[in-house]
Amino acid sequence: MDEKMTSGEIAKKAGVSQKAVRLYDEKILDLGCGYSKLWRSNWERIPEGTKISAYDIHGSWADDFAEYLEQNRVGLPKGVNIDLEFSDLEEDATWDKIGSKKKYSMIIAHYLKDELKDYEALIARIPEIMTDDGFFSINGPALCSWDIFFKDALAEEGIVTPFIDCAITEQQRESDAFKALLEKYFNKIRTVKLTSSFRYCDADELLSKMKDDYSGQEKFFAKYQDRIRDCFEKMIASNNGELIIDTEGAFYHCGK
Numbered sequence: 001m002d003e004k005m006t007s008g009e010i011a012k013k014a015g016v017s018q019k020a021v022r023l024y025d026e027k028i029l030d031l032g033c034g035y036s037k038l039w040r041s042n043w044e045r046i047p048e049g050t051k052i053s054a055y056d057i058h059g060s061w062a063d064d065f066a067e068y069l070e071q072n073r074v075g076l077p078k079g080v081n082i083d084l085e086f087s088d089l090e091e092d093a094t095w096d097k098i099g100s101k102k103k104y105s106m107i108i109a110h111y112l113k114d115e116l117k118d119y120e121a122l123i124a125r126i127p128e129i130m131t132d133d134g135f136f137s138i139n140g141p142a143l144c145s146w147d148i149f150f151k152d153a154l155a156e157e158g159i160v161t162p163f164i165d166c167a168i169t170e171q172q173r174e175s176d177a178f179k180a181l182l183e184k185y186f187n188k189i190r191t192v193k194l195t196s197s198f199r200y201c202d203a204d205e206l207l208s209k210m211k212d213d214y215s216g217q218e219k220f221f222a223k224y225q226d227r228i229r230d231c232f233e234k235m236i237a238s239n240n241g242e243l244i245i246d247t248e249g250a251f252y253h254c255g256k
């Protein structure tokens with residue numbers, strides 16, 4: 001490949017849209033980067049020329065990433081730069097810094113929204129700092145996978161769980177409200193569902209996960225926990241001692 005060609009020129013030569021073949025020179029903003037698994041897991045595969053501005057605050061896994069970055073910067077591909085800033089995303093001064101740099105072609109805010117006092121304020125700032133063909137990726141509220149798993153498992157045992165129905169209705173309301181909020185700021189929204197699998201070999205661990213999820217239901221658990229434990233034990237045993245539970249998370253890819 002001719003390294004002097006821009007991604008636009010490569011696209012033109014290939015006769016396809018620039019967005020489809022953008023190979024390098026992405027300008028990425030990673031908000032609340034934390035441990036930065038996304039970058040660490042792809043260190044040597046980050047496309048040449050990519051410039052990443054990552055933001056987080058001290059006292060988080062980002063402190064560990066700062067050390068990792070200094071020790072491993074030399075291993076980054078040609079022209080790749082990662083710039084980690086410790087600065088509070090709920091302060092205007094941070095956005096003065098972010099906005100004073102050029103616009104970003106990719107903006108990521110993964111697992112950040114629940115940590116902010118006002119996540120709409122952050123979302124509202126994104127269109128101004130995003131290129132016209134850029135995209136913003138944010139994950140949304142949970143998709144009820146655990147609720148559906150628990151509800152179905154207990155229904156098999158004849159245990160009714162109206163509080164799980166309420167949790168499902170509430171989560172669906174939150175998902176709809178979140179999508180409506182994104183629609184206020186972006187014209188294009190694509191939902192991307194990603195699966196995560198959880199493995200349980202011990203019924204007590206699964207019971208304790210369930211108790212954490214429904215922490216206001218002490219009376220229910222006092223009455224049914226032995227039956228629930230038996231039910232989980234049976235499920236684990238009938239799956240050769242390891243029960244794999246697939247859950248789904250929703251990410252939204254937003255464009256102007």
Ligand SMILES: C[S@@+](CC[C@H](N)C(=O)[O-])C[C@H]1O[C@@H](n2cnc3c(N)ncnc32)[C@H](O)[C@@H]1O
Binds near residue numbers: 034035087109110112
């Ligand atoms: C759950 S972690 C997510 C890390 C990473 N984005 C990921 O997907 O794995 C949330 C991160 O947001 C950071 N964070 C929370 N509030 C913040 C704020 N006001 N300003 C900057 N970073 C913040 C936390 O320190 C933490 O590292």
